[in-house]
Amino acid sequence: MKSVDIEKIKQDDRNYVLHSWAKQKQVNPKTITKAKGIFFWDDEDKKYYDMCSQLVYLNVGHAHPKLLEEFKHIGEIPISAPGFATASKAELARKIIDVAPSNMAKVFFANGGADSNDHAVKIARMATGRYKIFSRYRSYHGATFGAGNLSGESRRFTVEPGLPGFIKFDVPYLYREVIDFENEEAATKFYLDRLRNQMLYEGPETIAAVFMEPIPGSNGVLIPPKGYLEGVRELCDEFGILMICDEVMTGFGRTGKMFAVDHFDFEPDMMTFAKGVTCGYSPLGGVIVSEKVAKYFDDHVLMTGLTYSGHTVSTQIGCATLDIYKDENLIEHADEVGKVLASRLEELRGYDSVGDVRHIGLFAAVELVKDKTTKEPIIAYGMDYGKDKVGLMSQFVSLLSEFGFYTYSHESSVIIAPPLVITEQELNESMDLFEQVLTLFEKDVLF
Numbered sequence: 001m002k003s004v005d006i007e008k009i010k011q012d013d014r015n016y017v018l019h020s021w022a023k024q025k026q027v028n029p030k031t032i033t034k035a036k037g038i039f040f041w042d043d044e045d046k047k048y049y050d051m052c053s054q055l056v057y058l059n060v061g062h063a064h065p066k067l068l069e070e071f072k073h074i075g076e077i078p079i080s081a082p083g084f085a086t087a088s089k090a091e092l093a094r095k096i097i098d099v100a101p102s103n104m105a106k107v108f109f110a111n112g113g114a115d116s117n118d119h120a121v122k123i124a125r126m127a128t129g130r131y132k133i134f135s136r137y138r139s140y141h142g143a144t145f146g147a148g149n150l151s152g153e154s155r156r157f158t159v160e161p162g163l164p165g166f167i168k169f170d171v172p173y174l175y176r177e178v179i180d181f182e183n184e185e186a187a188t189k190f191y192l193d194r195l196r197n198q199m200l201y202e203g204p205e206t207i208a209a210v211f212m213e214p215i216p217g218s219n220g221v222l223i224p225p226k227g228y229l230e231g232v233r234e235l236c237d238e239f240g241i242l243m244i245c246d247e248v249m250t251g252f253g254r255t256g257k258m259f260a261v262d263h264f265d266f267e268p269d270m271m272t273f274a275k276g277v278t279c280g281y282s283p284l285g286g287v288i289v290s291e292k293v294a295k296y297f298d299d300h301v302l303m304t305g306l307t308y309s310g311h312t313v314s315t316q317i318g319c320a321t322l323d324i325y326k327d328e329n330l331i332e333h334a335d336e337v338g339k340v341l342a343s344r345l346e347e348l349r350g351y352d353s354v355g356d357v358r359h360i361g362l363f364a365a366v367e368l369v370k371d372k373t374t375k376e377p378i379i380a381y382g383m384d385y386g387k388d389k390v391g392l393m394s395q396f397v398s399l400l401s402e403f404g405f406y407t408y409s410h411e412s413s414v415i416i417a418p419p420l421v422i423t424e425q426e427l428n429e430s431m432d433l434f435e436q437v438l439t440l441f442e443k444d445v446l447f
């Protein structure tokens with residue numbers, strides 16, 4: 001594209017582009033004309049703090065010089081079909097295994113998050129010879145048919161009636177749990193007992209895998225109670241079920257460690273990834289499998305594939321991205337700045353409309369309520385995506401945007417997940433804006 005005619009872009013967009021999860025008549029997108037680090041500018045030259053890293057993928061920030069430089073070298077590695085070994089695919093697989101949990105052995109490359117999850121389901125079914133897949137309510141695993149069936153929130157209704165064999169179980173969501181548990185351990189025991197029962201009811205010998213975001217992201221950064229994930233691992237071991245962790249959003253430093261599972265004391269059998277592996281500079285996803293799963297396919301055909309599996313351009317960008325995490329100590333940095341975010345978020349608990357704050361590293365959600373005592377949510381469950389007539393959450397997010405704080409919400413939770421390169425000062429500036437908006441929202445809109 002040589003010159004930028006904003007009006008023409010918008011006109012073509014209106015006329016020819018179908019936008020996701022939206023009534024097309026209500027779509028009126030801005031254009032990003034410039035971007036750098038944690039900031040971007042719209043077509044009216046308004047500056048925004050990108051506090052959700054676009055869709056929680058721009059971990060290294062906008063216009064990272066090393067990635068822009070890498071693009072100059074695209075074409076040096078010949079474009080080749082998945083059957084060929086290429087320098088970038090081989091190197092990236094090695095680099096991913098180097099940073100993955102110690103039991104992980106090989107990588108199957110896909111194009112993004114949803115199709116990575118679809119492939120994980122297929123791989124689990126092949127490796128176990130079983131067909132049922134357990135996944136959780138309040139999860140999001142993607143919009144394809146398979147990943148849509150895995151998902152446990154309102155976006156899955158778009159793929160209903162669902163596929164047979166996809167079973168949902170409850171997620172620990174302690175803020176909204178009706179039982180008042182004595183402590184986290186008691187909550188863990190409750191959820192694990194329920195899950196074990198459900199496995200028995202379904203017939204453990206039919207269950208191929210338990211699929212979970214270790215920390216559900218879009219649905220409000222739901223941190224699991226102590227021992228819960230380890231307990232799920234034990235149940236999987238008891239019944240010979242594979243445990244698959246969806247690290248599409250949490251992977252590559254978001255939580256202050258390389259993967260979210262690194263915060264806990266267990267190893268999954270498979271992990272899916274996308275977003276942070278290339279930070280969106282080129283689309284890429286994949287499935288990391290354990291030594292045990294990898295070995296199964298030594299003598300069995302891996303009956304799946306994609307034209308662009310291990311795409312030369314995307315894996316080259318992936319290699320450069322992984323170098324950036326390491327060279328710039330980005331993950332340690334996310335952990336450090338995450339502490340500043342944590343303290344700013346904890347202070348928000350003083351506001352009447354803030355029901356809960358949940359955070360780990362640079363991955364956080366602020367859950368808003370109409371009434372702190374009754375915990376009445378701003379939006380009732382399932383009322384997102386054009387059904388919320390009152391539009392209180394949309395108003396809140398629009399106000400944030402007006403103040404230059406760009407992010408999105410899901411149900412009553414606002415996501416805060418800035419690029420990992422954010423400085424302490426930028427974080428404080430952006431959270432000052434958040435508090436100004438919260439004050440205004442409570443005064444002019446909510447109460």
Ligand code: PLP
Binds near residue numbers: 213
């Ligand atoms: N899994 C998780 C945990 C996600 O957060 C997402 C997207 O937000 C996906 C899967 C789907 O990824 P994609 O949109 O790249 O298909």
